[in-house]
Amino acid sequence: xxxxxxxxxxxxxxxxxxxxxxxxxxxxxxxxxxxxxxxxxxxxxxxxxxxxxxxxxxxxxxxxxxxxxxxxxxxxxxxxxxxxxxxxxxxxxxxxxxxxxxxxxxxxxxxxxxxxxxxxxxxxxxxxxxxxxxxxxxxxxxxxxxxxxxxxxxxxxxxxxxxxxxxxxxxxxxxxxxxxxxxxxxxxxxxxxxxxxxxxxxxxxxxxxxxxxxxxxxxxxxxxxxxxxxxxxxxxxxxxxxxxxxxxxxxxxxxxxxxxxxxxxxxxxxxxxxxxxxxxxxxxxxxxxxxxxxxxxxxxxxxxxxxxxxxxxxxxxxxxxxxxxxxxxxxxxxxxxxxxxxxxxxxxxxxxxxxxxxxxxxxxxxxxxxxxxxxxxxxxxxxxxxxxxxxxxxxxxxxxxxxxxxxxxxxxxxxxxxxxxxxxxxxxxxxxxxxxxxxxxxxxxxxxxxxxxxxxxxxxxxxxxxxxxxxxxxxxxxxxxxxxxxxxxxxxxxxxxxxxxxxx
Numbered sequence: 001x002x003x004x005x006x007x008x009x010x011x012x013x014x015x016x017x018x019x020x021x022x023x024x025x026x027x028x029x030x031x032x033x034x035x036x037x038x039x040x041x042x043x044x045x046x047x048x049x050x051x052x053x054x055x056x057x058x059x060x061x062x063x064x065x066x067x068x069x070x071x072x073x074x075x076x077x078x079x080x081x082x083x084x085x086x087x088x089x090x091x092x093x094x095x096x097x098x099x100x101x102x103x104x105x106x107x108x109x110x111x112x113x114x115x116x117x118x119x120x121x122x123x124x125x126x127x128x129x130x131x132x133x134x135x136x137x138x139x140x141x142x143x144x145x146x147x148x149x150x151x152x153x154x155x156x157x158x159x160x161x162x163x164x165x166x167x168x169x170x171x172x173x174x175x176x177x178x179x180x181x182x183x184x185x186x187x188x189x190x191x192x193x194x195x196x197x198x199x200x201x202x203x204x205x206x207x208x209x210x211x212x213x214x215x216x217x218x219x220x221x222x223x224x225x226x227x228x229x230x231x232x233x234x235x236x237x238x239x240x241x242x243x244x245x246x247x248x249x250x251x252x253x254x255x256x257x258x259x260x261x262x263x264x265x266x267x268x269x270x271x272x273x274x275x276x277x278x279x280x281x282x283x284x285x286x287x288x289x290x291x292x293x294x295x296x297x298x299x300x301x302x303x304x305x306x307x308x309x310x311x312x313x314x315x316x317x318x319x320x321x322x323x324x325x326x327x328x329x330x331x332x333x334x335x336x337x338x339x340x341x342x343x344x345x346x347x348x349x350x351x352x353x354x355x356x357x358x359x360x361x362x363x364x365x366x367x368x369x370x371x372x373x374x375x376x377x378x379x380x381x382x383x384x385x386x387x388x389x390x391x392x393x394x395x396x397x398x399x400x401x402x403x404x405x406x407x408x409x410x411x412x413x414x415x416x417x418x419x420x421x422x423x424x425x426x427x428x429x430x431x432x433x434x435x436x437x438x439x440x441x442x443x444x445x446x447x448x449x450x451x452x453x454x455x456x457x458x459x460x461x462x463x464x465x466x467x468x469x470x471x472x473x474x475x476x477x478x479x480x481x482x483x484x485x486x487x488x489x490x491x492x493x494x495x496x497x498x499x500x501x502x503x504x
Contacts, residue, residue, distance in 0.1 A: 140256060285468070
């Protein structure tokens, strides 16, 4: 290989291995796409006027997009010339933190990671924890422009702001420690506060608290940790972390909306506000009954998340146990279990769900059971294959030699080491459960029609595609973003849990 060829290969390796460069590139490209999307929506062709709010948002987005593109070029130049990012380039990232006013999570996240040279997993959790809390407060604060708010709105907002201050202080504290630093034991108190604050649905606070506790317990011990290894591989994956952020944000806003949103705005008819265009009072407009579309989509997130998780958790548990017993015992047990599951597998899942709902009625519980039943065979097959592979390992033979009974070997040794494929598959298939939920509701076979669920909202909005298209566009975008988020997270987990990476 020539000298110039080896040099270019080294440069490509520098750029590819730089987490900051990957995040900066992803941030400016995504921000540019969002700016283009805003550009196509700033002009109202029916009234032939510009929409002032969207025009202002476009200007702000374009400014931070231009700055981000220049910052990406500076990072690239530093990596090519010096092999590392200069201090001046990192300081410029402070400007990009102001992009939080536009809600541009991609630029803000890239800026946080560029500011700090050496980052720990705890710092990454703290950044996403703070951003989740900011977004929940920002979305909840939009209710101030409504004619009336929930009785618990002001106390709930005060609690959220107080937690935000705590998160900001924790981020400052955590940023002082690198991956190799010794964390003092008084941080156990901080982790307890974080775990308690996660009742708002901010799972990043829970992850950070658990991570701090685990790190303090491991200090002084030369021991590899699966938790850290997993997150060190997952954290550099920008799309996976963005997907995880959106999922946790939706989960958090779903919980906080019990106290910051008025449910009557989403379900009660308001004939004085029929089919209103998006405004400060109604950020996404109103439907043909005068109900706030913004509130309906927020409350609809609860149903999508609950049905998606429960209709995945149930077949994971049942299918996982059946697959484990089938793979471990083999022979007659394997034949009986798998042949029965083959009969169930032969029935199309969506057709089975429709039949169950048609027979027992359309409600949330029946929908979860209908979607769960059809997924059991696929999870059983996945667990069976994994158990057959893990059963050949030496530690299983050692457990038998030590006199462990079969139940202990299955539940304490084999299943824990067979969970990686199940975790990946469940994450990838939750998105499918969300789509199935919305599809069945759209057909009138899912959640009850009076409940604000994304499929129900989309069904009502589809009748106004020509005149008030936003009624169908916004719930459709919510479904797409949630499904994409689960798919991105599943892809990231698949890469992080890949056994080939374990050997690399």
